[in-house]
Amino acid sequence: MLFVLTIISLAFVFGCGNNEASTEAGTEEDKAGSGNKLVMGTSADYPPFEYHETSNGNDEIVGFDIDLAKAIAKEMGRELEIQDIGFSGLIPALQSKRVDIVLAGMNPTDERKQSVDFSDKYLTTEFAAVYMKEKPVTQFADLKGKKIGVQLGTTQEQAAKDAGLETVSLDKYPDLIQELKSGRIDAVLVEDTVAAESIGSDTALDYKIVPEIAGLDIAVALPKDSELTGEINEAIKTLIDNGEVDKLKDKWLKLK
Incomplete structure (x- = not known):
């Protein structure tokens, strides 16, 4: 009886150990930035930068920032995944590493820089x-x-x-x-x-x-000390130099 109980106990211990390892592996796979995926957070209620568009029963997030993010991901050789999050929840999502980057018409203020890092600017608005x-x-x-x-x-x-x-x-x-x-x-x-x-x-x-209120630069937000910052800046420079950003401006940003 003692021998049987010992075997059962060992089986239980090793079984639990395998389950725990599987859980950790699954969590690691689900983290933003794993593999070849680039996870982008945005607040899709802000046309023409990002918003929901429904066509033939299909809902899609579209806009200037979305097309720019796709172009950046392509330059980096990564697959883009988009997560729609309320604007006030975007920086917490970066801090918890639920997302790799944020494109949401976000201005790199001094206050925000205390919590996250920013790329070079890709647009200036009034x-x-x-x-x-x-x-x-x-x-x-x-x-x-x-x-x-x-x-x-x-x-x-x-x-x-x-x-x-x-x-x-x-x-x-x-x-x-x-x-x-x-x-x-x-x-x-x-x-x-x-x-x-x-x-x-x-x-x-x-x-x-309203010229009395100074305009603002727009940039990509990233977690503090992100390894992606350099790649993002290189991609933005390439897209500005080759005229792709200007094409996106003509497509999405229409002023009277």
Whole structure:
């Protein structure tokens, strides 16, 4: 009986050890950056940079940043995987290494640089105020004393506060436009290219560049001390030099 119990105990121990090893191996395979995969985080509610497009029942994330990420991955010889995450959750996703990179119209501010690293810039944009035509914004002074919508955790949010504006912060940009149309806010502060895309054929909306608030550079965000930073910078330089970035600007970033 003692011999039988000993054999059973050993079998149990070795069985548990094999299961644990398998679990660890599976976890390692699931980590971002494993193998030939490049995992990108974005917040797909921000046209024309990244947004959902449905065609023939198929949902796809498209936009300037998406095409740029595909081009970067191709230059690096990697397969791109995209994860849609709320904007305020993108930096935590980098810190926990759920994603390798973030492309989401993100500005490399000093505050963000304390948490993550950034590539060289790939675009520079200006700020614009989106407003209802019946309540036009003709100058920066028109924003004073009004409720200005900004996306939570963005540079626009901080820029608006620094400019002394009263802000209403929401996580999703489309929700801000709905708040604007409902009259609960007076304008939305956003990048010029996003403003142009927002109004589209909507005759009730318009926008105005706000030069009083300095424009911003856009770059790829990466985890601190990422081994990919050098490769990303090389890919961006190549795509700028060969005119691919300009082609993407012409395709996606339409200003009036």
